[in-house]
Amino acid sequence: MHINYWGEIKRDSLGRAGMGTLVVLALLAIGAPIVSQYQPAEYTGAIFQPPSSQYWLGTNDVGQDIWAQLLYGARTSLLIGSGAALLSTFFSVLAGGMAAVLGGFGDRVLMRAVDALIAVPPVIVAILAAAYFRPGASMLIILLSAFLWPGGARLIRSQALSVKERMHIAAARTFGSSWPYLIRRHIIPDLGPVLTAILVLNFRRAVFMEAGLSFLGVADPTVISWGKMMQQALKFSYLEVWKWWLLPAGAALSMTIAALTFTGFALEKAINPRLKK
């Protein structure tokens, strides 16, 4: 069956909304220095300013521009999220693919390891690990990936097992193709939609976990992040100013996660025709 995944997602209104939001977010993050006149760490001199034409979302306790912080926070979120999504999906493909191709004993060992990892509560361990390692951006990506890959690996394994039995793969084998060729030309392309779905799912979870960790203050304190913004804003909840500080960060985070969720829904609908009305 030939499915035009891109067309399916475009036709879905949720999918369109999700993708649109993501694109806008990415553009804002990339164009942060153009869209904002301040640097996020720059002291403007005026503290606790309400939103005005000079400071679009006001300033914080040390006089930094919140709009600038929000934009640079999007950079962190998207960077860590996409990095962790890519890395964890790579691990998933590696483990799931290997389990499917090896079969037998190797399959059992890998899958039991996955089961064990899924049983570990990620937040507690992440907090402990983050507190212990004091991770920077790249370390955080690796740490998040370590928690994200097992779920994907399971999916990939089951898909790869069914793809492996597809007739066109059998046909390619009867032309004398090697396994690397099969994986490159047939299995990965056939797994494409599933891989994208896993990427989106992991992206969402990674964004959320990153925000959570920085909210708890176990991430790198020098990096501007939505989680850290919310945590700092909450310290000033006794003043009136907190809402200009806390709400934008919370809304941005919610929007990102919602956009990813919508995209994921649309994708799933495209992959699984039974979900179609």
Add this chain to the structure above:
Amino acid sequence: MLDIRGLTVRYSGLPVLKDINLTLEKGESLSIIGESGAGKTTLGLSVMGLVEGCCEGEILFQGKNLLSLKEEEIRRLRGREMAMVFQGVEGALHPLYTALDQVAEAIAVHSRKDAGSIRKKALGLLLSAGLDETTACFYPHQLSGGLKQRALIAMALANSPEILILDEPTASLDAGTKAEILALLNKLAGDRITIMITHDIHSAAYFSDRVAVLYGGRLIEQGPTGEVFKSPLHPYTRGLIRSCPDLSTTKDLQGIPGRMMPGVTGCSFHPRCTQRIHLCSLDIPEPVVTGGRLVACHRGGIVPLLEIKKLSKIFGKVKAVREVDLTLYQGETLALVGESGSGKTTLARTVMGLLKEDGGEFCLEGANISKRDAFFYQRVQMIFQNPMESISHRMNVLQAVREPLDINRPGDEEANNHLVRKALDEVELPGDQYFLNKYPHHLSGGEAQRVAIARALVLEPRVLIADEPTSALDASIQAKIIKLMLSLQEKRGLAILLITHDIALARKVSDRMAVMLKGSIVEEGPAGKLLGSPRHQYTRLLVNQSESPAKSMIL
């Protein structure tokens, strides 16, 4: 005893017969078969000393070399010791004399008896040849074709010759007369040496003890009639047999590609042979005698391409394939039939290396195959049941058909594209840019299966394993695909292992059939014979089930 040694006949320098060696004992009947122009009649004429070319070698009869005799000496033998019934009943009788007169004349030439007893003897001969007193005195134009042939036979037997040569005695006769004439010849042959020259293998099968196959002036196969027709060794002999259907023939007619050409170096059949190797165009194959049969072929006759020996495949506790032995010969179709779950597909997949065998071995062209590598896959290819699934939906026609080439011979894209177009042309699909850019979901079922066949053929394999190639297609397309496969077999000598549950289909396609039940082959044999008189009860059941109740209602 007639002994022909190293006979070569040339007509104005051009050899028509080359190095013929034949020995015939008293009482033996031999049929010489071959297509027109093979030199059959020349061989008969040279024994009679009537050939107008220049002869070399020896024809020994009664201790004399007929070729070295003077014309006068051989004239005395002709008609008395050896006689020939010429081809064509129309011109052979003199229109101004009655049949009786002409037979009497043939006796009178070699006899000094009085006219009365000669006429009596002539009448006796005509009567024994199947004419009666009235018709014996008819002029040729009053006689039917069959009666003329009978008169000619009576004439040839006038002096009860030792050697009787019959040149196409039944060629222009209808089936009933043909049968009568053959029965008559069988009766009259007695202990003579009879040589029947014919292109009709049914006459040959009925009449003779031995058969010699002549092609391009050379004897390419010789042996006892039954064995030669049951299991021909030379590809040409098989081609001849396939071209002549009888009522038990189940497979569609298949011809021999190309036509006979004079002045060919090496084996005279090699330009038309589908299993030729380089040597065939260089050297003339020596006739080799094995088990009373003679064959002149560099490859020792029809090659067994794929041999499966004691193949087993076990899934857990289920023995899907149990010690199966199968041999697939060059240019033949072997149908593997059986109900679903009998292990047919497992067998095919195991042969292709998609499943690992649990026992047994394979030979490809005589070489033992321990692992499936490029050597194997370039010679053995498979067509799958559902073309829509066996072609990746992500590949267009060009990419799909080129894939085997990309894997086996990557690099020269232009040459590969050319091969793709050639393969598409062979399966009767267009090779234009528009079609090449189509994706499987743009194709109809028949087109997609053709693409799948083109993809399997692009490596020019010798063996094609077709696993239910038409079960996903509707009936009219099935017919086209099957015809296509047979024409490819005729053109390229493909050996096809056809896996199907459809016995009626298998019957039209296959030379041999193997019936599979619960992983074992329960019966195997020529398709016509196996279906005509099935021995195993399961085969009988399958045949009964295939006799469609709907059809018996229509007819």
